[in-house]
Amino acid sequence: MEEETRSFLGRFVDEFPAALEEDSPLPVSPLSRKVSLEELHGESLELGLRLLTARGAPAVLSALLCQAALSQLLQDDLSRFHCPEETEANQEEEQKAVLLQSEAVQRLFLNKLIDVALAWHQNFLKPSPSPSQFRRCSVHAIKNTRRKMEDKHLALAEFNQLFGIQDGVERAYYAIFDGHGGVDAATYTATHLHVALSKQEMLQSDAATAFKTAFKRTDDMFRDKAKRERLRSGTTGVAVLIQDQELTVAWLGDSQAMLVRKGEAVTLMDPHKPEREDEKQRIEDLGGCITFMGCWRVNGTYAVSRAIGDFDQKPYVSGDADCSTIQLSGDEDYVLLACDGFFDAVNPSAVPDLVLDALQQPGDPDGGDTQQKQSEEIIGLRVAQHLVSHAKAAGSSDNITVMVVFLRSPMQLLSQDPTTGTAQDTEDSTSQVAAKQ
Structure with a gap:
């Protein structure tokens, strides 16, 4: 370093x-x-x-x-x-x-x-150490068949360093935003949500409340900008904050995050869709309606029921985020975040096998240490690329963004015993990989 x-x-x-x-x-x-x-x-x-x-x-x-x-x-x-x-x-x-x-x-x-x-x-000073719980992050995004790319994403393992936070709690932030009607709302949220989150006094003690407040503040800020510049776009979004061994996910709309533990998919959230019964009831109670026009839409317009922006349909399209928090026990494999361009084509239950397929793809044909090194260097590109390619082949025509945040070394997952979810005692160099983290 x-x-x-x-x-x-x-x-x-x-x-x-x-x-x-x-x-x-x-x-x-x-x-x-x-x-x-x-x-x-x-x-x-x-x-x-x-x-x-x-x-x-x-x-x-x-x-x-x-x-x-x-x-x-x-x-x-x-x-x-x-x-x-x-x-x-x-x-x-x-x-x-x-x-x-x-x-x-x-x-x-x-x-x-x-x-x-x-x-x-x-006056060179030895730099501050990297976050000790370094998490390898695999990201890939494509425009696909759409005319424009309206997805944005942010991977920020250096959350504390960026905001000068020195409270002894390690933090990492990851987010995907799926824009519609233009990219302005997605760009704005990707630029400001984590900043708003960093300013919340309850960040350490109550990350869920901090997230909800940050989403609301970002929506209000974008409203001002939309008025000034006559913008009409919106964006769904999903964001994950890892604080030591606590994982909080916050979301608006149908972008999603899921957890994989010991090779099994774990549900973290329920995406907001107009046809979801509680969302439908909320909108109707406000005087709105849900209609089917190729897909379920709010008042015949947007196919999302919660978003940043979309001010012409507020409060029917709500800017209030939902959150969930879980404690990490150390046996989690990774968190996956993706927009609906992925999840509309891929069932979450298929994700563990798809990731394993990507990890098992051949590395350097020369083998040996070179293969190990190359596998670690390209893993960040290969896993997300494989997932995006699968979604496209499965029929997705939308923008697709996929982010995989590994909570354990990818090489540990390869050596994992599928019956127990623990690493096997094999001759591979898993210990060398773990020491690099």
Whole structure:
């Protein structure tokens, strides 16, 4: 880790030896032209992580650099970046928010990031260790036959480092968002939900309440942006937070998460669909209706009953998330998150065999240590790719995103006794893999 960090910082300061000039183009484009002060937090972190990840930065270093740069940015007087006040026709006077010119303020953020990198390169300190419960994450996403890709996802094993949390509780965050009517709502939620979650005082003691509050806050924030920019999109979403040995899943709509323990599928949640009896009753009690038009739809429009956005159908399409929490006992294999493009074509009970099939695919034909090394390096791509390909072959035409978060080493799963769910005492190098985690 130390050598990798030194190497990256050297390359980065070679590319950015000094602050960006006022008239020079930004090396990465901001998500928005205007941002509120509350939105600045998420958009700056997204911008910084995108810049660093594209240049091969170690994940923990990226999180620490972005956190340090954002902390410095928020201490500055940002009033010089305020947009001229405008009275929008679709915005009530009392709801007007102070907006910042995004490109200008993000230039300052990137210059803070460059300054931090230069300082760390010149006075190198041994980097903070990676999360000790490192979890290998396999992700794959395809547009499939749809005209546009409207899915977004985020894997953040460095949750604490990104937000400067030092309470001794290890955290990792994973989420998938399935947009409809455009990608704006999915992009917005992927940028801001984890930020809103990090600000909840009850995060450690009551993750479910923290998640519900964060979803609600993100929906309210997107409502303001949708009014300003006349956006009409929505997104379902599912997010998982792992805190030490506690796993909390929160969801809106029909994106899903499932757990596999000892090779068996475990239900974590019940997706929100208009035809679900309690959802149907809720909507009818509000004066809405559920109609069948190729599929069940809310008031003849959206095929989802809960989502971020879709403000023309609120409160029928609810922004209130549901949550469930379980304690991990150590015998869990992995958590899988996916959008409905996957689950509409694949039964959850088929997932364990599909993952095992992917793990058992041949590695390096030379065998030996090279095969072991290659298997570990490509596992992150192969498992999710196999699941996505299966869903497509099974008839899914929708965008498909699949994320597999391994709670045990994939190589341990290969050596697992199917009758007991425990690792067999074989001659393979499982212990070497576990030691790397």
